[in-house]
Amino acid sequence: MARYVLDFEKPIFELQRKLDLLKKVSPLEKTDLTAEIEDLEHKIEKLKVRIYSHLSPWEKVQVSRHPDRPKTLDYINNIFTDFIEIHGDKLFRDDLSIIGGFGFLNDVKVMIVGHQKGKNAKENILYNFGSPHPEGIRKALRLMKLAEKFSLPVISFIDTAGAYPGIEAEERGQALAIASNLMEMSALKVPIIVSNIGEGGSGGALALGLGDKIFMLENSYYSVISPEGCASILLKSENGDSSKAKAEASTALKLTADELLERGLIDGIIREPLGGAHHNPSEVFVELKQALVSSLLELKKLSTNKLLEKRYNRYRKMGVFIES
Amino acid sequence: MSITEWFKAKNKYIPVEKSGTRLNIPDGIWSKCAACNEIIFQKEVVRNFKVCPKCNHHFKLTAEERVNLLLDDGSFVEFNGGMISNDPLDFEISKSYRVSLNQAQEISGLKEAIVTGEGKIDDRLIIFGVMDFRFIGGSMGSVVGEKVTRAIEKALEENLPLVLVCSSGGARMQEGMFSLMQMAKTSAAIARFKQKKNPYISILTNPTTGGVSASFATLADLIIAEPEALIGFAGPRVIEQTIKQKLPKGFQSAELMLKHGMIDLIVHRKDLKNTLSKLLNFLY
Ligand SMILES: [Zn+2]
Numbered sequence: 001m002a003r004y005v006l007d008f009e010k011p012i013f014e015l016q017r018k019l020d021l022l023k024k025v026s027p028l029e030k031t032d033l034t035a036e037i038e039d040l041e042h043k044i045e046k047l048k049v050r051i052y053s054h055l056s057p058w059e060k061v062q063v064s065r066h067p068d069r070p071k072t073l074d075y076i077n078n079i080f081t082d083f084i085e086i087h088g089d090k091l092f093r094d095d096l097s098i099i100g101g102f103g104f105l106n107d108v109k110v111m112i113v114g115h116q117k118g119k120n121a122k123e124n125i126l127y128n129f130g131s132p133h134p135e136g137i138r139k140a141l142r143l144m145k146l147a148e149k150f151s152l153p154v155i156s157f158i159d160t161a162g163a164y165p166g167i168e169a170e171e172r173g174q175a176l177a178i179a180s181n182l183m184e185m186s187a188l189k190v191p192i193i194v195s196n197i198g199e200g201g202s203g204g205a206l207a208l209g210l211g212d213k214i215f216m217l218e219n220s221y222y223s224v225i226s227p228e229g230c231a232s233i234l235l236k237s238e239n240g241d242s243s244k245a246k247a248e249a250s251t252a253l254k255l256t257a258d259e260l261l262e263r264g265l266i267d268g269i270i271r272e273p274l275g276g277a278h279h280n281p282s283e284v285f286v287e288l289k290q291a292l293v294s295s296l297l298e299l300k301k302l303s304t305n306k307l308l309e310k311r312y313n314r315y316r317k318m319g320v321f322i323e324s
Numbered sequence: 325m326s327i328t329e330w331f332k333a334k335n336k337y338i339p340v341e342k343s344g345t346r347l348n349i350p351d352g353i354w355s356k357c358a359a360c361n362e363i364i365f366q367k368e369v370v371r372n373f374k375v376c377p378k379c380n381h382h383f384k385l386t387a388e389e390r391v392n393l394l395l396d397d398g399s400f401v402e403f404n405g406g407m408i409s410n411d412p413l414d415f416e417i418s419k420s421y422r423v424s425l426n427q428a429q430e431i432s433g434l435k436e437a438i439v440t441g442e443g444k445i446d447d448r449l450i451i452f453g454v455m456d457f458r459f460i461g462g463s464m465g466s467v468v469g470e471k472v473t474r475a476i477e478k479a480l481e482e483n484l485p486l487v488l489v490c491s492s493g494g495a496r497m498q499e500g501m502f503s504l505m506q507m508a509k510t511s512a513a514i515a516r517f518k519q520k521k522n523p524y525i526s527i528l529t530n531p532t533t534g535g536v537s538a539s540f541a542t543l544a545d546l547i548i549a550e551p552e553a554l555i556g557f558a559g560p561r562v563i564e565q566t567i568k569q570k571l572p573k574g575f576q577s578a579e580l581m582l583k584h585g586m587i588d589l590i591v592h593r594k595d596l597k598n599t600l601s602k603l604l605n606f607l608y
Contacts, residue, residue: 165558165566170576173586174557175537179511183543186512202495202504203538203557210508224504224535225497229562233497234417253500254413263412265501315512316473318505319466320412323404 072114095136111147114157163204463496469506494534
């Protein structure tokens with residue numbers, strides 16, 4: 001059972017606790033509790049369906065940030081084989097908020113890059129909550145350029161609240177680092193497949209997110225600004241902090257996988273088990289792996305010129321405006 | 325002659341339905357500089373390219389003022405002047421995006437946060453774009469991204485230098501992911517532009533942050549900044565909330581960015597046109 005319970009999940013976990021208690025006392029009781037137990041189990045299943053199958057955008061944002069949710073390293077270990085991690089940007093330091101290296105996707109050699117988040121406080125300090133400094137963004141680019149040189153497709157995983165907003169990050173050129181990735185990735189001569197597995201926080205996410213195929217997990221989000229940031233700017237301090245404001249911002253930003261697929265900004269959605277990927281990770285690994293394999297097959301058929309032309313046109317047509 | 329009239333007299337090419345020349349210094353003959361608190365004579369500020377004669381604070385320029393400052397008189401021809409946002413998300417929190425757009429159009433007399441076109445610098449034809457901070461903080465949505473991309477493509481097509489004057493708080497949140505994708509779109513266009521030998525110079529003015537600094541603004545061959553301009557990725561408020569302390573004075577200033585090697589040069593506004601002209605001469 002998940003140790004971290006979100007607000008809207010509480011009714012499920014309360015019933016679950018009752019069930020556990022009932023099961024514990026059942027052998028000691030004279031009366032047969034089997035019927036009660038079955039009834040409760042049935043209730044829980046029904047409640048799960050009711051709560052989890054209609055998550056609001058803000059609830060999805062919360063699921064996307066769940067500490068138990070599989071992180072990039074889990075995907076690497078469960079989808080690829082023979083992973084060899086490569087470190088550093090060869091300029092400043094090894095930023096552990098970005099992980100990357102070589103691996104096999106079935107029998108195809110690939111380069112993997114991704115944001116790495118932790119599952120507990122200790123890991124999160126190590127990985128800086130998956131929020132890269134410029135050297136992390138540059139580390140990812142270095143690996144992608146290496147992949148280009150040796151003709152390896154790039155498989156990228158997005159999972160960050162955003163690029164780290166700090167003094168040193170600014171001094172070392174966070175803006176330039178992100179911009180450079182966008183420019184270089186737009187012309188990288190190998191296929192790039194991107195999977196948003198959790199949080200897609202603005203520029204820090206996009207810095208690893210420009211590619212030929214963009215997938216999102218069902219409960220991931222992708223947004224120009226965090227719901228919190230949007231709420232605090234537009235609703236000012238008086239109520240920008242409330243969960244109602246964050247919910248309103250999450251809805252207005254159209255940040256869910258469904259909304260973005262509908263607008264043609266992503267290519268596909270990877271379905272998650274009821275309650276989120278952490279409830280049955282292996283199911284998600286299998287489905288995402290299938291999507292990666294078939295996308296790669298499709299992209300490898302294209303010549304480099306065709307691939308780059310398609311990639312350019314993909315972004316070139318994004319935008320909605322009126323001309324008079 | 326008032327400041328508005330002075331700029332109007334110089335302006336010939338940007339169609340302005342309503343005067344948008346709103347200085348961030350109060351009206352009147354004398355006013356107080358917001359930066360140094362000294363009493364300054366307004367006519368002198370105007371003569372000085374809206375730079376405080378006492379402390380050299382560079383007040384924000386509107387798009388039309390910038391055209392008049394940098395381009396040869398009467399040389400500017402606008403592109404895509406009628407392009408407007410179509411509110412792709414039906415965005416409304418506390419105020420609807422459509423209302424914000426209408427207000428911004430009224431305040432600035434502009435259709436969007438950027439004006440693009442062609443013009444001449446000392447008789448040299450260039451493709452030119454200038455952002456106007458009065459229009460929703462110079463934020464980049466679909467229209468800004470599209471106009472920047474078209475300007476880049478035009479410069480590439482015609483083999484002309486590209487000069488973009490930036491002033492922006494970042495991506496426009498009211499267009500959500502469409503705004504974020506403008507970063508990808510403009511950066512991809514720059515990647516193509518760089519395959520040929522046409523120069524791209526960006527001028528970062530106060531402030532240039534977020535999605536604009538993290539895309540086309542910092543991808544230029546040369547980056548010029550105006551003195552004391554705030555330049556960065558994250559806004560100071562976000563950084564202060566993250567690190568839970570006040571930022572040192574002058575942090576994220578053009579001067580600090582120069583010190584850290586992130587920009588090429590800082591140029592006083594009075595020397596900007598001349599410097600641009602000389603640099604273009606080396607590159608083109
Ligand atoms: Zn002053």
